[in-house]
Amino acid sequence: MRRLGVRLAQVLRAGDLVLLTGELGAGKTTLTRGLGEGLGVRGAVTSPTFVIARVHPSLGDGPPLVHVDAYRLGGGLEEMEDLDLDVSLPQSVVVVEWGEGRVEELTEDRLHVVISRATGQAGQEADDVRTVTLVGVGERWAREDLAALAG
Numbered sequence: 001m002r003r004l005g006v007r008l009a010q011v012l013r014a015g016d017l018v019l020l021t022g023e024l025g026a027g028k029t030t031l032t033r034g035l036g037e038g039l040g041v042r043g044a045v046t047s048p049t050f051v052i053a054r055v056h057p058s059l060g061d062g063p064p065l066v067h068v069d070a071y072r073l074g075g076g077l078e079e080m081e082d083l084d085l086d087v088s089l090p091q092s093v094v095v096v097e098w099g100e101g102r103v104e105e106l107t108e109d110r111l112h113v114v115i116s117r118a119t120g121q122a123g124q125e126a127d128d129v130r131t132v133t134l135v136g137v138g139e140r141w142a143r144e145d146l147a148a149l150a151g
């Protein structure tokens, strides 16, 4: 999941919105850790559960990573704008855990990353298998070869 994040980071650029969907423990934060690594940002990417959003500035001249936990963002977009993040969202890569149905209004273009975890019986390997589905919405993603990320 981390390596997939590193690969995905290579196609991300300022203004991109990535929505992560998947049950607790699916690997959303782990994928985001890879994104942070791939983007070369400062600070450890951890679960933002108790802070709602965290900004990781670039160590180079790339865009900052804004990592949001929308689970607690009941009000959706308005609350997101009220967060006073001191960063320009159009100039950042914004990654939102539990974002589906909450922050789509931020931009017409967005990448949905849906992680499903096979539910095997306790103690069985199937529990560790993740299936990740990438769905790009809008003009921005029509031009991107997402299948190449499966490599």
Ligand SMILES: Nc1ncnc2c1ncn2[C@@H]1O[C@H](COP(=O)(O)OP(=O)(O)O)[C@@H](O)[C@H]1O
Binding pocket: 001, 022, 023, 024, 025, 026, 027, 028, 029, 030, 031, 047, 128, 129, 130
């Ligand atoms: N592909 C994977 N295979 C096995 N374990 C994984 C995988 N992806 C994540 N994990 C593990 O699952 C746990 C929960 O991951 P996390 O990224 O915090 O999930 P989420 O943010 O979706 O709740 C972590 O211990 C992580 O190391």
Ligand SMILES: [Mg+2]
Binding pocket: 028, 029, 047, 048, 097
């Ligand atoms: Mg998480």
